[in-house]
Amino acid sequence: MRDVAIIGVGSTPFGKLERQGIVEMAVAACRDALAESRVPREKIQALYLGNFAGERLASQGSLAAIVVNRLGMSGIPATKTEGACASGGIAFRLGVLGIALGLYDFVLVGGVEKMSSAPTAEVTAALATAGDETAEMRTGLTFPGAFGIIMREHMARYGTTRAQIGLVSVKNHGLGAANPKAQFRKPVTLDEVVSSRLVADPIRLFDCPPISDGAAAAVLCPLEMARDFTAKPVRVLGTGHATGPATLWESADVTTMPATVRASREAYAAAKIAPADVDVVELHDCFTIAEIIATEDLGLFPKGKGGAAVEEGWTALGGKVAVNPSGGLISKGHPVGATGVAQIYELVRQLRDEAANQVRGAEIALAHNLGGTGVVSTVTVLGRA
Amino acid sequence: MPALAGRRCAECGRLSVAASACPFCGAVGGQSVELSGRGRLQSFTIIRIAPARYAAEAPYAVGLVALDEGATITARVSGAPESLTLGQAVTLASVDARCGPVFQPA
Structure with missing residues (x-):
């Protein structure tokens, strides 16, 4: 198992982001993380994206696959992970395992939710x-x-x-x-x-x-490659x-x-x-x-x-x-x-x-x-x- | 007098309330146990912001009822919600088709 590093992170502000859709927010956070990592997008080999209620609150399923398209990465494996409020943490862990086990060298991990378009009673449900x-x-x-x-x-x-x-x-x-x-x-x-x-x-x-809208993302790679991309790998x-x-x-x-x-x-x-x-x-x-x-x-x-x-x-x-x-x-x-x-x-x-x-x-x-x-x-x- | 059906699991031995299989280990079968419907209020909350399907009924109380026989159930508790107290004795009042067993102060 290889050691894993985080070489870029990104996040939208969190709040009632009325003019931003669910795919758009995920793309924005992923692009920020990618830019910070300085990894060219064609090197990303997989996306793991945490999301809990996209279908119900934003009428949008299939999120991970759609997001890789909008990032210009169509073709790579994309997985949406769900574990209630731990959906994002599960996405992150799978990204880590993908690199630790030697499947991938560059992985994008993200998480997104759009909650403010639905009435409170529907969000509660x-x-x-x-x-x-x-x-x-x-x-x-x-x-x-x-x-x-x-x-x-x-x-x-x-x-x-x-x-x-x-x-x-x-x-x-x-x-x-x-x-x-x-x-x-x-x-x-x-x-x-x-x-x-x-x-x-x-x-x-x-x-x-x-009740919030927002997205966050991170780029992962093997620790041994991290210093090619950033002076401060985590x-x-x-x-x-x-x-x-x-x-x-x-x-x-x-x-x-x-x-x-x-x-x-x-x-x-x-x-x-x-x-x-x-x-x-x-x-x-x-x-x-x-x-x-x-x-x-x-x-x-x-x-x-x-x-x-x-x-x-x-x-x-x-x-x-x-x-x-x-x-x-x-x-x-x-x-x-x-x-x-x-x-x-x-x-x-x-x-x-x-x-x-x-x-x-x-x-x-x-x-x-x-x-x-x-x-x-x-x-x-x-x-x- | 409404009844509360319980199950004693043949595999793991645990007592549970009305399910098609043991919720703890998944085994089917086991022994049917008729429960008295009596218990104590281990904890409770008063729902004021309700999900859409129950919005008209808010405020209503939902409690964790520790049944006398040793199983615990999450259930509606009827009566004035603000008068409920921890540890209070409750009994099964009815079984509602939508929200399940409903308890009331004993």
Whole structure:
């Protein structure tokens, strides 16, 4: 297995991009990544593109194949990957494996979602298809609702407070304010968070990410070739990919995500590092409580202590481990299929000392992508080459 | 009095609620178990922004019900949503064709 490097990244801004279609956004992000990589387009040998709901929300399927055409790369294999909100992370991992296993030398990875053209009730229904329809979602449970059930249990079991959970939103909005790619560029106060509109008790509006459009992309090649293209290649140190329970009722403990635990242990083992070695993390804050749970499941803090960690400032930019310097899903936005690759975009910028909210001296970075209520997760560990 | 059908899996031994095969290991067959419909509210949420098909019914509560027999089910809980409390005893009230079993405070 060869070592893999990232030699170019690109991202559209995230937001309600009314005049931009789904194919157009994917093409734009891919072109930016290609330009940065300086790889001529005829050298790209495969595209892996993450997308969750293109058919339903943008009337567009067959995305990967159409995008390679619009990039002037018709002929190469193109694969659309789906794993709910982990669609982008899965695309990235497959791209890495393609190079590591020696199938390809140059791979383009992307992720895209177009969500703002559909009414909210339709977006809510589309997101709910990430859950098990016959076994759970037919009850009328929504994704905010599922995390409302999870949040209530985490608070009851560990004493995690409404204020601690709210501080995740305050932190992430504060960071997003400085990120030119972020959908929300305005800090919020704890008071605003805890008095925002109820979506699915106890989940409130500012506990949630927005409905977003956007795309992100990356160019990968073998580490041994990377310096022909860039002075600052980023090295993929390890990846993990795992599944977990598909519904809340089949989970032994809804306050932990076994898929995150398993995928992260696989990535840590491949990278030969421990959680304490990680300097900066882009994790899946699909809701504020999801960030707290992820910091525990990734082994950054003990079980039940994630709330205290954010309250103590341990996950702030200058804290023990910087969590979501981009502003996270909550502030940067969550175009579902793009998110996993957008996390890679931010972490590559961090490891090149080019990030908007730069973590000083960041050496080891971790991306955590999660689908559904934990049915699938990918974890990626990156380092300087 | 509506009944809740359960299954004790012959292969993995786990108890589950109304499915054609064991949701944990996929085995078919196993033993039919009639469940009492009684349980406790392990957790719940109140859906205020609903998917299109249930928009007219919002706000409504959905809970994780820990049944007395040891299985857990995700289900609608009827009654005033704001009056629900964690750990509260609930019983099966009805089975709706669209949203499945509906529980109510005991």
